[in-house]
Amino acid sequence: MNLARRPRRLRATPQIRALVREVSLSADDFVLPLFVSEKVSGRKPVASMPGVFQLDEDSLVADARNAHEAGLRAVLIFGIPAVRDETATQAYADDGVVQRAVRRLKRELPDLVVMTDVCLCEYMSHGHCGITDFHGANREVAHVHNDASVELLVKTALSHAGAGADVVAPSDMMDGRIGAIRAGLDAAGFENTIIMSYAAKFASAFYGPFRDAAESAPKSGDRRAYQMDAANAREALREVDFDIAEGADIVMVKPGLPYLDIVSRIKERFGMPTAVYSVSGEYAMLKAAAANGWLDEKACVLEQMTAFKRAGADIIITYWARECATWIR
Numbered sequence: 131m132n133l134a135r136r137p138r139r140l141r142a143t144p145q146i147r148a149l150v151r152e153v154s155l156s157a158d159d160f161v162l163p164l165f166v167s168e169k170v171s172g173r174k175p176v177a178s179m180p181g182v183f184q185l186d187e188d189s190l191v192a193d194a195r196n197a198h199e200a201g202l203r204a205v206l207i208f209g210i211p212a213v214r215d216e217t218a219t220q221a222y223a224d225d226g227v228v229q230r231a232v233r234r235l236k237r238e239l240p241d242l243v244v245m246t247d248v249c250l251c252e253y254m255s256h257g258h259c260g261i262t263d264f265h266g267a268n269r270e271v272a273h274v275h276n277d278a279s280v281e282l283l284v285k286t287a288l289s290h291a292g293a294g295a296d297v298v299a300p301s302d303m304m305d306g307r308i309g310a311i312r313a314g315l316d317a318a319g320f321e322n323t324i325i326m327s328y329a330a331k332f333a334s335a336f337y338g339p340f341r342d343a344a345e346s347a348p349k350s351g352d353r354r355a356y357q358m359d360a361a362n363a364r365e366a367l368r369e370v371d372f373d374i375a376e377g378a379d380i381v382m383v384k385p386g387l388p389y390l391d392i393v394s395r396i397k398e399r400f401g402m403p404t405a406v407y408s409v410s411g412e413y414a415m416l417k418a419a420a421a422n423g424w425l426d427e428k429a430c431v432l433e434q435m436t437a438f439k440r441a442g443a444d445i446i447i448t449y450w451a452r453e454c455a456t457w458i459r
């Protein structure tokens with residue numbers, strides 16, 4: 131045989147492989163989601179997400195410090211309030227669970243980038259991401275109002291920025307919320323607060339375990355009237371286009387693994403800082419397989435993180451963020 135093409139030459143040794151590797155992982159890439167709850171003291175395990183906890187404020191600060199010391203740059207904060215109602219009052223309360231937590235994090239860990247999830251579902255008694263109409267004796271949710279919901283999202287984002295959040299991350303998928311939040315932030319003097327938009331967020335069954343962690347499952351119905359249909363890639367490009375035009379600084383795709391084509395197309399088309407959210411269901415399924423001895427957790431995690439980078443992600447939001455930072459050191 132006299133082959134002109136021998137790609138295996140470049141795979142011969144770890145040194146050669148490292149030389150020609152196209153992407154690599156860095157602790158700079160990862161963001162750790164953390165859940166702060168007004169209803170727990172200490173830490174309460176999330177059953178479907180081994181290694182993930184609902185945290186009280188002290189534990190939140192401890193875990194954030196720990197993540198920072200492991201080399202992470204950023205955390206993403208979700209809040210679980212003690213009281214929920216039909217206008218999500220605690221989402222934009224000055225002394226709300228996220229607002230207090232953010233003030234403390236920025237005081238104690240000023241160099242840690244603090245991102246906040248901006249949504250209403252954890253704060254609404256019905257668990258939907260906006261202001262709703264009801265029907266029937268059981269008050270099932272009939273419709274989620276767009277513009278009235280956006281008003282509350284603006285208030286929420288402003289209160290997070292006021293508490294010191296570096297990045298606000300709207301995850302609700304209402305139309306026009308990025309533009310409204312940008313205008314609200316600018317008018318209030320927060321022109322340097324960054325918006326990371328959950329721009330292409332799909333209505334996904336992979337969010338199941340998160341809804342245990344954040345206690346945010348809708349009591350009736352589903353989120354298909356506001357989150358995107360899994361079949362739609364061109365629509366994802368339009369959503370991202372709108373969000374960039376409205377002022378998004380970072381655009382996100384969510385979930386991660388089943389949507390790598392979306393990550394890739396968005397990065398190629400827009401070239402914006404692009405984030406991917408490796409969601410709770412992705413975490414739960416690999417954790418379960420690893421617990422059974424069916425898959426090698428560390429190897430599978432690092433492989434899929436590399437796949438996110440290869441697809442074009444600049445930022446990876448993952449419950450494995452701290453482990454990744456440690457593993458790749």
Ligand code: PBG
Pocket residue numbers: 247249251259301302336337338339340341346353408409410411
């Ligand atoms: C809030 C929100 C959700 C997630 C992030 N922000 C849940 C949802 O839309 O139902 C999912 C995160 C995950 O599954 O890890 N709207």
